[in-house]
Amino acid sequence: MTEAASNPSGAFYIRTLGDGRYPSPLPCEAFVSEDDVVVLRPSFKLVRVSDTPSPPPNITSPTPLRLPATGPDSTPSPATNGSQSPLSTNTPSSEGSLALPRIIPIRTSSPSPHPDAFASPLVEKAGPRAALYWDPKTVRVAVVTCGGLCPGLNNVIRGLVNTLWYRYGVQNIFGFKYGYEGLNPATSIEVPLNPWTVRDIHNFGGSILGSSRGPQDPKIMADFLSSKNIRILFTIGGDGTQKGAKSIFKECEQRGYEISVVGIPKTIDNDLAYCDRTFGFETAVAQAQPPLLAAHEEARGARNGIGIVKLMGRDSGFIALHASLGSGDVNLLLLPEMNFTMEQIVDYCVKRFTEPVRGMSNTVRDHVLIVVAEGAGQNLCTPSGGLGRDKSGNQVYGDIGVWLKSELGKQLKARGIEHSIKYIDPSYTIRAAVVNASDAAFTLQLGQAAAHCALAGKTDCIVGIVNGLFVHLPISRVIEFRKKVDLRGPTFQAFLDASGMPIDMARQSEHKSAEQD
Numbered sequence: 001m002t003e004a005a006s007n008p009s010g011a012f013y014i015r016t017l018g019d020g021r022y023p024s025p026l027p028c029e030a031f032v033s034e035d036d037v038v039v040l041r042p043s044f045k046l047v048r049v050s051d052t053p054s055p056p057p058n059i060t061s062p063t064p065l066r067l068p069a070t071g072p073d074s075t076p077s078p079a080t081n082g083s084q085s086p087l088s089t090n091t092p093s094s095e096g097s098l099a100l101p102r103i104i105p106i107r108t109s110s111p112s113p114h115p116d117a118f119a120s121p122l123v124e125k126a127g128p129r130a131a132l133y134w135d136p137k138t139v140r141v142a143v144v145t146c147g148g149l150c151p152g153l154n155n156v157i158r159g160l161v162n163t164l165w166y167r168y169g170v171q172n173i174f175g176f177k178y179g180y181e182g183l184n185p186a187t188s189i190e191v192p193l194n195p196w197t198v199r200d201i202h203n204f205g206g207s208i209l210g211s212s213r214g215p216q217d218p219k220i221m222a223d224f225l226s227s228k229n230i231r232i233l234f235t236i237g238g239d240g241t242q243k244g245a246k247s248i249f250k251e252c253e254q255r256g257y258e259i260s261v262v263g264i265p266k267t268i269d270n271d272l273a274y275c276d277r278t279f280g281f282e283t284a285v286a287q288a289q290p291p292l293l294a295a296h297e298e299a300r301g302a303r304n305g306i307g308i309v310k311l312m313g314r315d316s317g318f319i320a321l322h323a324s325l326g327s328g329d330v331n332l333l334l335l336p337e338m339n340f341t342m343e344q345i346v347d348y349c350v351k352r353f354t355e356p357v358r359g360m361s362n363t364v365r366d367h368v369l370i371v372v373a374e375g376a377g378q379n380l381c382t383p384s385g386g387l388g389r390d391k392s393g394n395q396v397y398g399d400i401g402v403w404l405k406s407e408l409g410k411q412l413k414a415r416g417i418e419h420s421i422k423y424i425d426p427s428y429t430i431r432a433a434v435v436n437a438s439d440a441a442f443t444l445q446l447g448q449a450a451a452h453c454a455l456a457g458k459t460d461c462i463v464g465i466v467n468g469l470f471v472h473l474p475i476s477r478v479i480e481f482r483k484k485v486d487l488r489g490p491t492f493q494a495f496l497d498a499s500g501m502p503i504d505m506a507r508q509s510e511h512k513s514a515e516q517d
C-alpha cells in the first residue's frame with residue numbers, strides 16, 4: 001500500500017490496496033489512467049518573462065518553461081531553442097509518483113510569479129479504471145449517511161447503487177441505518193440496496209438510510225464490517241463523517257483487514273477544502289429564494305419594515321452570500337466571516353428609514369431586508385461560557401436570528417423609531433428539500449465516481465470536484481480546513497456593489513470555529 005501524504009511538490013497521493021487484478025466489465029472507451037491529473041489551483045499570477053525566476057527545487061526538470069512574449073521588453077522564450085517544454089507532455093508515472101500536468105497556465109506580464117504557479121498540487125482524476133481491485137461478482141458493499149441532512153443524499157445513494165449493480169454487476173450492497181450507529185451490532189438496522197429499492201428515492205429529500213450524530217467505537221465498527229466481510233464502505237457525510245471514515249480505515253489497516261473506504265462529502269454549506277462545489281449547496285441557494293421574497297414583501301408592507309431571514313452556514317457564509325446575490329433584494333448580509341456590531345446594524349436601518357434616495361428628496365427607502373448566516377455574530381449572541389457541544393462534539397451556536405430580531409427591536413424602540421420586524425428561519429425546510437436538476441446531475445456523477453474509485457481499490461479518500469473535473473482527494477487533506485467567503489473576493493464585492501451595504505460592516509471576523517480552537 002502506498003503512503004497517503006502530499007510530497008514536497010504537492011501531489012495528493014491516494015492510497016490504493018494494490019494493483020488492479022480483475023478486468024473492468026464496463027464497455028468503456030475512456031478509462032482513466034493513474035497518471036491523469038488535475039491541477040489543484042489554476043489561478044496563477046501573470047508572469048513577466050524578463051522576471052521569470054529559476055524554477056524552485058521541486059520542479060525536477062531544469063528545462064526552461066516556454067513563455068509567450070507580450071511586450072517589447074520581453075526576452076525571447078528560452079524554450080525556442082528546440083527543446084520541448086516538460087509541461088507540454090503528460091509524463092507517465094506509476095501510482096505514487098508525480099505526473100506533470102499537460103498544461104500549466106503560466107502567462108506573461110506581471111511582476112513576479114505567484115508561488116503556487118510552481119508548487120500547485122496535482123490531484124488524481126476520478127473515473128472508471130480498466131483494472132479493478134475488487135471482484136464485482138463477490139465484493140460486499142456497505143453505505144452509511146451521517147451528520148445533518150442535505151438535499152441530494154438519496155440521489156447519491158441511487159447513483160452509487162445503480163452504477164454498482166448495472167454497470168459492474170455488484171449484487172451485495174447493504175445500507176446501514178442512522179449513520180455510524182448502523183455499524184454497531186447493538187443498534188444496526190440493515191437495508192438491502194438494489195435498483196428496485198432505490199428506484200424512486202431521488203424524488204425525495206432526506207435520506208432513506210437516516211442519519212445520526214455521535215461517536216461509535218472504530219474497533220466495534222471494524223469488527224462489524226469484517227464479520228460481514230464488507231470490503232467497500234461508502235461514507236456519505238460531512239467532515240466529521242470523513243474523520244470517522246478515516247478512523248475506521250485506520251483500525252482496519254492495523255488489523256490487516258483490506259477495505260476500500262470512500263467518502264462522498266456532504267456539506268450544504270459548500271465549505272469543503274479544495275473542492276469547487278459540494279452537493280445540496282445550489283439547491284439551498286435556490287430554496288432560499290421564496291423565503292427571501294416573502295421577507296421582502298413583509299418588510300415593504302409596513303412602515304419601517306424589517307425582514308430577517310436566517311440561512312444555514314455555521315462557519316462559512318456561502319449559502320447566505322449566493323442566495324442574497326440571487327435575490328437582488330437583500331440590503332444587509334451578515335456572515336460568520338464578518339465582524340460587525342449591533343450599533344452598525346441599527347445605524348444602517350435608521351439611515352434607510354430616514355435618508356432620502358439619491359435624487360429623490362421626498363422618498364426614503366422605508367424597509368430593510370437582512371440575511372444572516374447561522375454562524376454570524378456568535379460573539380454577540382452566545383452567552384459567555386458557550387452553549388456546550390452536540391453529540392458529535394460540534395459547538396452549539398447561539399441563535400443569531402432570534403437574538404437579532406429581539407435586539408434590533410429593543411434598540412430601534414430606544415431610539416424612538418416605529419418599526420415592524422418579521423423573522424423567517426427556513427433552515428430545515430431548505431435542508432430537507434428535493435435537489436434541483438443541477439444538483440441531481442452532480443450527485444449522480446458523484447455516486448458514479450465513488451463506485452469507480454472503490455472498485456479500483458482506492459481507499460482513505462473522497463470523491464469531489466476540482467476545476468470542474470471529478471477527482472480523488474485524500475481524506476486527510478479535505479479535513480484540514482474549511483473554505484471561507486473571501487470578503488475581498490469578487491463575489492462578496494459584487495454583493496456590496498449590488499446592495500450598497502456599507503463596506504465598513506464587512507471587516508474580516510476574528511471568530512474561530514470549533515475546529516480552529
Ligand SMILES: Nc1ncnc2c1ncn2[C@@H]1O[C@H](COP(=O)(O)OP(=O)(O)OP(=O)(O)O)[C@@H](O)[C@H]1O
Pocket residue numbers: 146147148149179180212213214215216237238239240241242243244245247266267391392394
Ligand atoms: N474526529 C472524529 N473522529 C471520528 N468520528 C467522528 C469525528 N467527528 C465526527 N465523527 C462522527 O461522524 C459522524 C458525523 O459527524 P457530525 O455529526 O460532526 O456530522 P458531519 O459529518 O460533520 O456533517 P454535518 O456537516 O452535517 O455536521 C458522527 O457519528 C460523529 O461521531
Ligand SMILES: O=P(O)(O)OC[C@H]1O[C@](O)(CO)[C@@H](O)[C@@H]1O
Pocket residue numbers: 147148149150238267268269312313314374390431
Ligand atoms: O440541527 P442539526 O441537525 O444539528 O444540523 C445543523 C447543522 O448542519 C449543517 O447544515 C451542516 O450539515 C449546518 O449548517 C448546521 O449548523
